[in-house]
Amino acid sequence: MHAIPKLKNTDSNRFFLMAGPCAIEDRDMALRIAERIVELTERLRIPYIFKGSYRKANRTRLDSFTGIGDEKALRILQEVGETFGIPTVTDIHESGEAAMAAEYVDVLQIPAFLCRQTDLLVAAAQTGKAVNVKKGQFLSGSSMKFAVEKIRETNPDAHVILTDRGNSFGYGDLVVDFRNLPEMQSFGVPVVMDCTHSLQQPNQGSGVTGGKPRLIATIAKAAIAVGTDGLFIETHFNPAEAKSDGANMLPLDQLEALLTQLVRIKEALNEK
Known part of the structure; x- marks a missing residue:
């Protein structure tokens, strides 16, 4: 497996990136996306963790895409890590999945609802393994200290990451409260801003989650400005054809320009 890069921000280093497709759709797609992001992050000197869900358990409709098979998808994640020498992260949904997924990936992610x-x-x-816990849409940043305590009391050496993905706002929208980022950083863990899921419009009448991808750059820039340690961005060559969460993904061909801007913002902050 692969070492997790130094994730806690300091004035001298850059943010890290968790990025990749929402779900592992096939081997070729995963490797191609990883190859492109690795090229970008190496050139921009951004620590990188490849993200891909081996199974999507939280779906609005019964006929929604859930995955290509657990073991098949996990083996693809393992191949991505071995091919490019990078850590990988995936979601788990039940306690029985933790040990299974840990055989293939470096970071286990806890979905916000869980x-x-x-x-x-x-x-x-x-x-x-490192554990990335997404803050529930129904919780404040300060409430996440209890998730951190549960993990650390179980394993004092655990590497814990917290990720904000917005808060429920009405019945079908989310809003980002940037106060949550420094609040969660006060627990001594690296904190990530999920720039794509925070723009979801869940539980639409069609049964397919909507989103506002045009605002991904806005959320990302604001998060870097307030000092987040990392960013989480789901991306795809063609979000319109993605089998999961395409409505709030960043087209992969827009990632380079965005990361370049974000590095400049971070550098400007460091100069001060």
Whole structure:
């Protein structure tokens, strides 16, 4: 497996990036996306973790795409890590999945709706892998200290990451409260801003989640400006054809320009 890069921000280093497709759709797609992002992040000197879900358990409709098979997708994630020498991250949904996924990836991610599930957090911590917990849409940043405590009490050496993905705003929208980022950083863990899921419009009448991808750059720039440690961005060659969450993904051909701008913002902040 691969070492997790130094993730906690300081005035002298840059933010890190978790990025990739929402779901692993096939081997070729995953490798092509990873290859492109690796090229960009190496050139811009941004620590990079490849993201891909081996299975999508939280779907609005029964006929929504959920995955290509757990083991098949996990083996693709493993191949991505081995091919490019980078760490990988994937979601887990039940405590029984933690040990299985830990055999293939470097970071286990806890979905936002499940961030209070004690058995799931404990199982993830017991694997010894880094654990990225997404803040529930129904929680404040300060409430996430309890998720951190559950993991650290289970495994004092656990590498914990917290990710904000917005808060529920009405029935079908989210809003980002940037106060949550420094609040969660006060727990001594690296904090990530999820720039794509925070722009979702969940539970639309069609049964397909909507989104506002035109605002991804806005969320990302604001997060860097307030000092977030990392960014989470789902991206695809053609979001319109993505089998999951295409409505709020960043087209891959727009990633270079965005990362370049973000590096400049970070450098400007460091100069001060």
